[in-house]
Amino acid sequence: MSRIKRKLNAEIITLAHGSGGKAMRDLIDDVFVSGFDNSHLDELEDQAKFNLSDLAKHGNRLAMTTDSYVVDPLFFPGGDIGKLAITGTVNDLAVGGAKPLYLTCSMIIEEGFKVETLRKIVKSMKKTADDAGVKIVTGDTKVVNKGECDKLFINTTGIGVIAENINIAASRAQVGDVVIINGFVGDHGAAIVDARGEMSLENTIKSDCQVLNSLIQKMLEVCPAIHCMRDATRGGLATVLNEFAQSSQVNITINETQIPIRPEVRGMCEILGLDPLYLANEGKLIAVVPADSANKVLQVMQKHPAGIDSAIIGKVEKQPASRVILATSFGGNRIVDMLVGEQLPRIC
Amino acid sequence: MKYVDEFRDPAKAKALISQINGLKEKLGIKDGAMPIQLMEFCGGHTHTIFRYGIEPMLPDWVEMIHGPGCPVCVLPMGRVDNCVELAERPEVIFTTFGDAMRVPGSKKSLLQAKADGADVRMTYSPMDALELAKRNPMREVIFFGLGFETTMPSTALTVIQAKNQGIKNFSLFCNHITTVPTIKAVLDSPDMRIDGFLAPGHVSMVVGERPFDFIADVYHKPIVITGFEPLDILQSIWMVLSQLAEKRCTVENQYARIVPPNGNPAALNAMAKVFELREFFEWRGLGSIDHSGVKMREEYQDFDAEVKFAVPLLKIADPKSCQCGEVVKGVLRPWECKIFGGACTPETPMGALMVSSEGACAAYYSFGDIPQLLAKREQQIKINIKDKSA
Numbered sequence: 001m002s003r004i005k006r007k008l009n010a011e012i013i014t015l016a017h018g019s020g021g022k023a024m025r026d027l028i029d030d031v032f033v034s035g036f037d038n039s040h041l042d043e044l045e046d047q048a049k050f051n052l053s054d055l056a057k058h059g060n061r062l063a064m065t066t067d068s069y070v071v072d073p074l075f076f077p078g079g080d081i082g083k084l085a086i087t088g089t090v091n092d093l094a095v096g097g098a099k100p101l102y103l104t105c106s107m108i109i110e111e112g113f114k115v116e117t118l119r120k121i122v123k124s125m126k127k128t129a130d131d132a133g134v135k136i137v138t139g140d141t142k143v144v145n146k147g148e149c150d151k152l153f154i155n156t157t158g159i160g161v162i163a164e165n166i167n168i169a170a171s172r173a174q175v176g177d178v179v180i181i182n183g184f185v186g187d188h189g190a191a192i193v194d195a196r197g198e199m200s201l202e203n204t205i206k207s208d209c210q211v212l213n214s215l216i217q218k219m220l221e222v223c224p225a226i227h228c229m230r231d232a233t234r235g236g237l238a239t240v241l242n243e244f245a246q247s248s249q250v251n252i253t254i255n256e257t258q259i260p261i262r263p264e265v266r267g268m269c270e271i272l273g274l275d276p277l278y279l280a281n282e283g284k285l286i287a288v289v290p291a292d293s294a295n296k297v298l299q300v301m302q303k304h305p306a307g308i309d310s311a312i313i314g315k316v317e318k319q320p321a322s323r324v325i326l327a328t329s330f331g332g333n334r335i336v337d338m339l340v341g342e343q344l345p346r347i348c
Numbered sequence: 349m350k351y352v353d354e355f356r357d358p359a360k361a362k363a364l365i366s367q368i369n370g371l372k373e374k375l376g377i378k379d380g381a382m383p384i385q386l387m388e389f390c391g392g393h394t395h396t397i398f399r400y401g402i403e404p405m406l407p408d409w410v411e412m413i414h415g416p417g418c419p420v421c422v423l424p425m426g427r428v429d430n431c432v433e434l435a436e437r438p439e440v441i442f443t444t445f446g447d448a449m450r451v452p453g454s455k456k457s458l459l460q461a462k463a464d465g466a467d468v469r470m471t472y473s474p475m476d477a478l479e480l481a482k483r484n485p486m487r488e489v490i491f492f493g494l495g496f497e498t499t500m501p502s503t504a505l506t507v508i509q510a511k512n513q514g515i516k517n518f519s520l521f522c523n524h525i526t527t528v529p530t531i532k533a534v535l536d537s538p539d540m541r542i543d544g545f546l547a548p549g550h551v552s553m554v555v556g557e558r559p560f561d562f563i564a565d566v567y568h569k570p571i572v573i574t575g576f577e578p579l580d581i582l583q584s585i586w587m588v589l590s591q592l593a594e595k596r597c598t599v600e601n602q603y604a605r606i607v608p609p610n611g612n613p614a615a616l617n618a619m620a621k622v623f624e625l626r627e628f629f630e631w632r633g634l635g636s637i638d639h640s641g642v643k644m645r646e647e648y649q650d651f652d653a654e655v656k657f658a659v660p661l662l663k664i665a666d667p668k669s670c671q672c673g674e675v676v677k678g679v680l681r682p683w684e685c686k687i688f689g690g691a692c693t694p695e696t697p698m699g700a701l702m703v704s705s706e707g708a709c710a711a712y713y714s715f716g717d718i719p720q721l722l723a724k725r726e727q728q729i730k731i732n733i734k735d736k737s738a
Contacts, residue, residue, distance in 0.1 A: 272446075272472070320720075328399075330402075330578045335714075340714075344447045344470070
């Protein structure tokens with residue numbers, strides 16, 4: 001059944017667009033339903049429906065995750081809040097070994113937001129979702145008074161299905177395992193500090209914001225026995241490694257010289273007194289794999305566009321348990337702990 | 349990375365460590381004797397030592413004492429309370445270096461004040477604060493000036509510019525402190541037993557070598573002006589130990605690539621133009637030290653937030669349980685303080701040295717093995733009790 005599509009003529013979002021009336025229907029129809037463009041949304045029901053048998057073709061367990069996206073600025077080198085809202089949730093599913101299938105999209109918009117900007121963000125979400133092979137199947141829109149939110153907040157929830165032979169968990173790291181990362185750390189965090197312009201640095205650092213599900217699929221094809229995998233978002237590489245070490249009660253020792261860090265990110269960290277190990281990433285995964293599969297996994301990763309700069313950065317040892325140790329490039333050792341609060345630039 | 353990696357070369361580090369080890373005999377070190385104590389004054393050095401894992405590389409007869417040179421750490425609580433009060437005025441945009449945001453006041457930190465609605469903004473340079481004042485002529489922009497002689501010239505030059513450009517809505521809340529009186533206070537304390545010093549490289553870049561002469565001439569301790577890369581630190585440790593081995597004490601400059609013997613006259617002029625010594629300044633952990641801080645001269649009063657906003661000087665005592673003073677003088681190691689890791693952690697710092705990542709206690713807490721250190725402390729307490737009862 002074909003419907004007559006409604007058209008949104010406004011240039012800015014007002015409270016009327018969240019009131020449940022005609023203006024809201026125009027917004028949903030013209031911006032979201034047309035923008036995300038799929039048969040689930042076209043039905044305009046209060047919920048999306050799936051056949052269980054279709055889901056079961058992919059595996060025997062359902063995975064579900066949710067994340068809210070608040071980023072300033074909304075557009076930054078290498079991405080925007082829309083792209084981030086898809087990659088983040090897709091990656092959270094994929095690192096658990098799930099094949100991501102469906103997403104929800106809920107937006108909280110500050111009144112006065114430009115419709116043109118919203119369309120741009122929706123377009124970016126659609127493109128990223130297509131790249132990841134997922135569909136945005138249901139959503140919600142709220143408009144709040146000026147000052148009650150910062151321009152635009154997005155929440156996405158995702159579901160995916162995990163194949164029967166996969167069992168990835170932070171508690172499964174074993175002595176002898178090898179730690180692999182799919183490329184340079186800290187690009188996203190550095191790009192955001194830079195794009196905010198507060199530090200008046202002139203730089204060309206781009207966010208690493210990217211979906212990882214197809215890379216992970218390739219990795220699982222050669223090694224279904226991957227023990228742990230997480231994407232290193234807020235808190236960076238250091239935080240994920242600490243989570244693994246604590247959950248598995250093992251030691252993880254990483255080698256500073258093997259960790260890929262771009263010179264420009266290092267340079268910025270040197271100037272501001274930040275530690276790249278704690279900078280946020282939006283397209284980086286850390287995998288703990290059995291030693292005998294490490295080279296195989298590394299090779300398929302390096303052949304994939306999302307993993308060209310993959311590297312083995314460390315290994316799992318017994319003692320000191322629950323601790324992450326960095327063998328510094330200088331020849332010393334130090335403990336890499338969880339961060340207390342936010343990293344703040346140092347005075348001198 | 350060029351001009352950085354050269355100073356982090358592990359092969360050169362190994363060579364320096366073996367040179368340091370080679371001095372043991374000449375220094376007449378006996379096994380089991382008290383270690384030689386060297387103080388790095390500057391928080392930047394402390395950070396490097398921990399970040400690169402330098403302490404475990406040193407022989408057990410060299411002990412590093414992490415001095416009071418972290419300007420964020422030694423900021424007294426009353427001053428932080430002043431900052432919060434200024435920041436909470438509706439007309440004020442309060443600008444500060446990033447790591448000062450977390451320093452606890454008696455009620456709250458600037459970070460908490462920001463969460464409560466105060467307009468607190470992080471800047472990288474005082475010039476950014478001046479720009480902010482130009483862009484917001486209806487607001488009062490205050491820059492929270494803190495730090496030793498390293499950051500003093502840039503604040504002085506900003507104030508001079510503000511005056512020249514006739515900008516009326518910019519002022520400085522001056523909390524700058526001076527290095528020499530503080531080192532002197534450490535040297536004068538009766539329980540001090542430090543054998544030599546690494547002098548702050550960035551401060552020296554401004555003030556030059558001469559202000560440190562008294563350490564060698566009057567107190568007969570060797571002192572080496574030191575850079576901030578890990579090889580700088582190792583080389584300086586070797587230089588201080590060599591002086592001790594040769595029974596010399598003088599000011600040596602390891603950081604000659606940056607520090608001219610006479611410092612930076614232009615920077616010193618700007619500082620002298622804007623600032624004059626305070627009679628005394630209050631330090632967290634060390635108490636009041638004569639002439640250890642500067643205030644703005646009368647000609648610049650229009651830009652002095654203390655005058656403009658009639659800031660009351662609050663004196664708030666450090667928590668009684670705090671042993672920062674002993675740690676700073678090397679009498680106690682950070683983990684030997686009775687509240688380290690318990691009541692005092694980086695999440696809820698009680699003492700100065702737990703506040704910034706450059707503080708000795710925070711560095712031990714973040715980079716050290718806490719359960720192991722606390723077990724060691726328990727062990728020592730037991731030994732002490734046994735000694736006393738014997």
